[in-house]
Amino acid sequence: MGCSRKKSSGISGIDSMKYITVAAAVIENSQGQLLLVRKKQTQFFMQVGGKLEANEAAEDCLLREIQEEIAVAAQIKQFIGRFETAAANETDHRLCSYLYHVTLLGEPQIAAEIAAMQWFDPTTVSASDLLAPLTREVVIPWYLQYAQKRRRNLSSSSSAVF
Numbered sequence: 001m002g003c004s005r006k007k008s009s010g011i012s013g014i015d016s017m018k019y020i021t022v023a024a025a026v027i028e029n030s031q032g033q034l035l036l037v038r039k040k041q042t043q044f045f046m047q048v049g050g051k052l053e054a055n056e057a058a059e060d061c062l063l064r065e066i067q068e069e070i071a072v073a074a075q076i077k078q079f080i081g082r083f084e085t086a087a088a089n090e091t092d093h094r095l096c097s098y099l100y101h102v103t104l105l106g107e108p109q110i111a112a113e114i115a116a117m118q119w120f121d122p123t124t125v126s127a128s129d130l131l132a133p134l135t136r137e138v139v140i141p142w143y144l145q146y147a148q149k150r151r152r153n154l155s156s157s158s159s160a161v162f
Contacts, residue, residue: 020087021096023062024049026139027104032147033119035108036135037069040115044088046132047139058098070108077101080142088132097134
């Protein structure tokens with residue numbers, strides 16, 4: 001689902017919705033776990049990433065935020081898409097996210113405004129896990145589908161006869 005702003009819906013409150021535009025990273029390890037962070041004075045775990053600065057490209061924002069938040073360089077593997085969800089920490093806002101699959105070029109470390117960093121197994125997420133809407137509604141379903149396709153491709157290529 002893409003981000004959109006309708007001129008007038010005729011529904012009270014909808015037209016005054018505020019938007020936050022961010023770039024966010026899907027980061028996996030070799031065990032198929034996803035790296036999530038929790039920012040200081042917040043309760044939800046979410047993707048590494050952050051708000052675009054004025055005239056900043058989403059890719060530049062993402063690489064800057066990764067360096068700031070987890071003190072490591074990264075390489076973008078794939079643009080996943082642009083998605084709209086509820087914002088995790090600003091209840092009166094919608095989040096417009098440019099989502100990328102990235103590879104870290106080193107070991108992540110907590111930095112900047114990050115209070116906690118954790119590798120999550122996307123196959124065991126429960127309703128009680130405090131996850132941002134983008135993570136729960138978009139990232140985990142995308143990653144599970146991506147991992148399934150990758151396993152299928154690996155098994156079909158390993159069974160090929162040479």
